[in-house]
């Protein structure tokens with residue numbers, strides 16, 4: 324096949340999408356005033372081109388990228404068109420954020436395979452084809468050697484390439500990247516931009532923000548869009564920057580990196596030229612690469628022209644021979660995503676693997692639960708069957724609730740903020756819907772919490788000599804299980820709303836109050852009406868009441884009083900129920916309220932998560 328037809332074929336593989344924006348403004352509220360970040364900027368990012376958004380720090384680069392990708396919607400005015408239609412839908416776009424977020428427990432190959440399964444239905448591509456596609460992408464992105472490496476152990480450059488490979492699976496027409504070279508050395512930066520150039524050559528629209536590129540990297544871009552103080556101060560090819568700046572009276576010193584000089588000029592190092600540059604940047608002539616024009620060759624000798632043509636031919640050949648990123652199998656096929664239930668199934672699988680690979684949340688936690696249950700069992704001894712130890716026995720219920728609450732709430736609270744970044748990236752790039760992810764998390768974590776609380780409670784129940792009756796044990800266990808699941812829901816809610824720094828602090832304080840209001844440290848009968856009312860907010864209070872009712876209501880017989888003790892005040896179960904103010908308590912109602920509270924935490928978390936991710 325000839326080079327030209329190869330090129331034609333490559334360009335056919337993605338539907339070209341030009342991005343046009345006009346009079347785009349972005350305002351934010353800073354205290355009582357409105358601050359304008361972007362000031363009626365316009366531009367076009369063409370398919371088949373690699374565009375760099377450049378500018379000094381705080382110029383509005385990330386703001387522009389976030390607006391184009393749809394991450395930022397509030398405070399934005401103006402028109403944005405993707406392709407022909409003035410659509411707000413960016414279905415065929417992918418956004419690669421500055422930080423690379425992956426589940427560190429999966430290898431590169433596993434991460435790619437799961438992404439392929441989540442993005443492409445089995446009808447569009449069977450498993451064999453998906454594996455071939457992954458092989459091809461890993462090969463092209465020079466990741467084959469790292470196939471079996473866990474994503475968490477990859478180098479910065481490899482992580483960036485994996486991020487790109489993951490989004491290339493479903494062959495997007497538009498790729499946005501926020502500072503893809505940050506943290507990479509010059510060779511890795513150059514490799515990354517070269518890769519992006521290859522992707523653009525295949526007909527994609529590639530837009531990225533970049534800080535201070537080297538001359539070599541700068542010249543790899545097809546289009547440069549410079550922002551300064553919210554205005555566009557240059558849009559055109561990298562080759563025209565020197566002429567452009569000369570036209571406004573700014574002469575680039577010989578041997579100076581044009582990219583650096585451009586940034587110095589827009590940064591105001593040679594005086595404030597923002598307005599002049601913004602006016603000059605509206606001229607379309609800078610967007611045309613004059614090095615390709617015939618008049619550019621005027622004045623050159625025949626030999627020089629022949630040499631230039633040869634160099635150009637070689638460059639073209641090299642460009643066409645750059646390995647295609649799009650695999651041949653996807654040429655003729657339209658890729659459809661799998662149904663949402665299939666994605667749910669896949670995400671449940673991912674959560675399970677994660678649970679079992681992360682020994683700190685499974686093996687360690689199980690071991691700690693067993694050890695702590697034994698320790699508490701030894702500490703309270705036969706308190707369940709000795710009338711003189713009933714206060715201690717009821718105290719042990721508070722210990723169980725507090726232990727289960729803390730050990731479940733804290734991991735949820737600390738783990739979830741890390742997870743949010745991954746979910747944000749994946750939901751934004753249409754890997755799955757947020758509700759699918761949320762359901763998968765609930766379906767996977769609930770049995771784990773049940774298993775942990777069952778292990779702990781069974782050991783503690785038997786060791787503290789509680790009544791050997793299946794009904795009472797089942798009720799006691801049910802209360803413990805629901806309080807554990809509530810703790811997880813509460814932890815995840817706090818993890819969603821608060822920062823990892825504030826979350827543990829607020830969580831600890833709220834838990835302390837839930838504990839104080841539970842009815843043991845101060846009896847419910849000793850609380851004022853208002854305080855008693857507040858106690859109804861504490862899930863630990865309901866669990867505590869349920870545990871007392873489970874063990875002391877329903878005609879519990881007398882608790883044995885040791886022979887050497889003359890009087891046992893808590894010999895009768897009714898005395899205990901009365902003393903703790905729960906003689907009229909209803910076990911079923913308490914469980915029902917706990918489930919309501921738990922559901923409220925879950926729904927609230929989902930709403931907060933949706934708001935936070937803007938989906």
Ligand SMILES: Nc1ncnc2c1ncn2[C@@H]1O[C@H](COP(=O)(O)OP(=O)(O)OP(=O)(O)O)[C@@H](O)[C@H]1O
Pocket residue numbers: 351352353358360378379380381382383384385386387
């Ligand atoms: N939500 C916001 N509230 C207040 N100010 C904001 C908000 N978002 C952005 N800004 C301000 O807008 C300006 C542009 O921010 P932006 O992050 O787009 O800059 P940038 O060019 O990407 O900078 P950098 O290169 O340092 O990342 C900054 O001064 C920033 O403080």
